[in-house]
Amino acid sequence: MEFTLKTFIFYGFALMTVASALIVVTVRNIVHAAFSLMVTLFGVAGLYVFLQADFLAATQVIVYVGGILVLILFGVMMTSERFDMPIQVKGHIERGQLFLGGVIALALLMLLLTVIANTPAWKNLTDDGTELPPTTARIGELILNGQFLLPFEVVSVLLLVALIGAALISRKEVRD
């Protein structure tokens, strides 16, 4: 494999993603883990750009960094027992949790490996010199031309249900 600047930057992003992901699962301080997760999500966005999925990369940053991660941090800061106590994971991990987590991780790994093995014809999109049209137009066409219309609608209904549920849970009891 030719080692150009491009591969160098790719490995930079890959290293950034993997290293920060390792920090996320090993560090004791939850807030440090959350901020490390931010770097991971940025790295994944960079990898999306390498896959020519620019829209997906920006969406990744908006949704995960600007939305979900902020909510995670919000939750951590609001639910800590006392403000001036460091928020830390307990040192002791239950054996049952370890087993369950290991099984789920192994299953996910097997699933991903199966997908990688069964994907026909890996080809390098950038090497044959073809320039792809903007992805936004293709995404819009695929969603609205009927091919992915039903999944799209199902997901939006799911999100609506979650929204209504959250509003119901957080609503104050009205006394009369």
Add this chain to the structure above:
Amino acid sequence: MSDFRTMLAGFPYFNISENFFPNLRLQDGHNWAEEFIQNVVIPRLPEAVASHFPVEIGTVLVMFACAGVFVGVVPLLPLVLVLAERKVSARFQNRTGPMRVGPWGILQTLADGVKLIFKEDFIPPQGDKLLFLLAPYIIFACSFAVFAAIPFSEGILVSDFNIGIFYIMAISSVIVMGVIMAGWSSNSKWSLLGSLRSAAQIVSYEIPLGLSILTVVMLVESLSMQEIVASQSNGVFSWLIFRTPFAFIAFFIFFISSIAEVNRTPFDLPEAESEIVAGFHTEYSGMRFALFFIAEYANMFAVSAIAVTLFLGVWEGVLPGYDILGGFPGFVIKSMGLVFLMMWLRWTLPRLRVDQLMNLCWKYFIPIAFFNILGTGIWGLIFPEDTVISTSISCAIIYIGLIAAYKVAGRGIAQRPAPQPS
């Protein structure tokens, strides 16, 4: 530390060769930095060196140099804006403002900058040192990365992404992470309260902001900044704000939400001096505080520039063919006009309460923004092409709407009981 900043701000410049990031291509699909290397640098080298010249690394170095220029020049903007703010506030309060340093006090900000550099760099010992040091850089880098996609003038656009405006939204949504980081790592209740307020506010107001941008994207049918410029090139009535009545409403939603995004009065709850000292940057001092300050004013200019790009004809002139209010000076004048409007609002209006803030966003802006999107869709069905007729109808509706709003608002003021002398 400056290398770190350059690196982060230079993130969008990682555009090495033509097919490197095909969907994040530069203007006209070619790479100016590589052309600079090929056409200017290599012919001037001795032949033995030229054939081995590392073009790719040279390209990256040129890009870093450009990013460095950017990071060096844009902080001058806050230098002007801070002085402008102090002068404007002084006028509004019947004072003179800074007058001592330099003629009419124009060197005051420079003196303040020097003072900030020499101040003690205090780090709270009970706080989280790493995150405390990192937070200003995240905010600073994100507010500067936004400038990479703003079309200042015909030749001055650092990077024309296919997803230009979406990129800006993505990068500016990361700023809130820096705010939370600063607030949490300071280990102070004012900081934490301020950062939580800020997070709630920014996350809420991003929704009407995004929806009003969507109105523009529906009209232009592209996320690219170049396309947005091209669609407004036909004089003042081709500016997107006058294209449909819905875009006119969207402009106001966008502008007010932007003020909330940059935490300025009347939406300055995260920094409310009378309640929580200075909000998330209470514990910062010296140059680190200055970084927050620079980022705030750079942000202020950035959102005004984005509003000008989306609604007020970018750098296109008022008349087609004539360069009135056009080009780079025109762009700056329009943006500065909006910045002045922000200052005007700041020194006129009192701060909102939290419930008022959330009501305004969730009960007014978001429904109106959804109505806007629906309306823009229907408008697009009725007038598939932008013609003289559609623009005239649109302008007529805007005019009638403004008159009606003036009458209604005037009646509300007239019915209010006159203030009694005490």
